[in-house]
Amino acid sequence: MEVSKSEHRHFVIYKPDGYLSQFKSHDSKQQSKKFLGSLHDFPEGIMAIGRLDEKSEGLLLLTTDGKMSDFVNSRKVEKEYYAQVDGNISEEAIQLLKEGVEIGFDGKKYQTRPCKAFKLKEVPDLPKRSKKIRDDRHGPTSWLSITLTEGKFRQVRKMTSAVGFPTLRLVRVRVGSIRLSAAMPGDVVEVRAFF
Numbered sequence: 567m568e569v570s571k572s573e574h575r576h577f578v579i580y581k582p583d584g585y586l587s588q589f590k591s592h593d594s595k596q597q598s599k600k601f602l603g604s605l606h607d608f609p610e611g612i613m614a615i616g617r618l619d620e621k622s623e624g625l626l627l628l629t630t631d632g633k634m635s636d637f638v639n640s641r642k643v644e645k646e647y648y649a650q651v652d653g654n655i656s657e658e659a660i661q662l663l664k665e666g667v668e669i670g671f672d673g674k675k676y677q678t679r680p681c682k683a684f685k686l687k688e689v690p691d692l693p694k695r696s697k698k699i700r701d702d703r704h705g706p707t708s709w710l711s712i713t714l715t716e717g718k719f720r721q722v723r724k725m726t727s728a729v730g731f732p733t734l735r736l737v738r739v740r741v742g743s744i745r746l747s748a749a750m751p752g753d754v755v756e757v758r759a760f761f
Contacts (some may be wrong), residue, residue: 575609576629577606577612577756578755580746581618581751583695584600585600586600586601587614587617589603599620613629613630613632613635615741616639623695623737624737625739625740627741637761644682644740645741647711648690648710649726651726651734652731659730660684663712663726664682669725671718681714681715682711682712690709741760
């Protein structure tokens with residue numbers, strides 16, 4: 567039976583760090599992991615649109631609509647991330663990120679597409695993490711915004727590392743016109759539609 571567009575369900579979630587972007591697993595090696603399914607009673611057929619790795623946090627869209635998932639994952643929809651990086655990131659490194667850098671993906675070299683990137687003037691107002699990140703006593707850190715229209719596995723982390731500033735904390739703050747706003751880790755909101 568095909569579900570009509572009006573019957574699809576959509577959710578906006580603040581994925582906490584330490585959670586996998588899946589709902590459960592039958593893999594015995596993953597039984598100690600935390601899954602999205604423990605945060606809310608989601609409907610059958612729900613899927614994450616794009617993923618955030620276990621250490622990353624922030625805005626994650628969930629839907630029962632495969633066409634919506636394909637659209638959001640396309641290069642038509644921007645995804646913005648705030649990355650706390652090790653060191654005081656230079657303008658030269660930011661320029662390299664904007665132009666695209668070479669990273670490894672599936673055992674091959676991959677040239678990232680041009681993107682938007684800039685250093686944040688202030689530390690963003692984000693909730694505290696469940697696991698603490700090292701602080702400035704161990705050397706300076708800086709924050710930047712990176713906006714992509716692609717999403718390879720661990721791409722932002724690989725990009726900042728490629729320019730010499732490894733990511734310490736990564737938070738997706740926007741997908742298209744949807745922003746993280748004042749949500750707290752673990753918050754789940756059902757919405758009528760995304761766009």
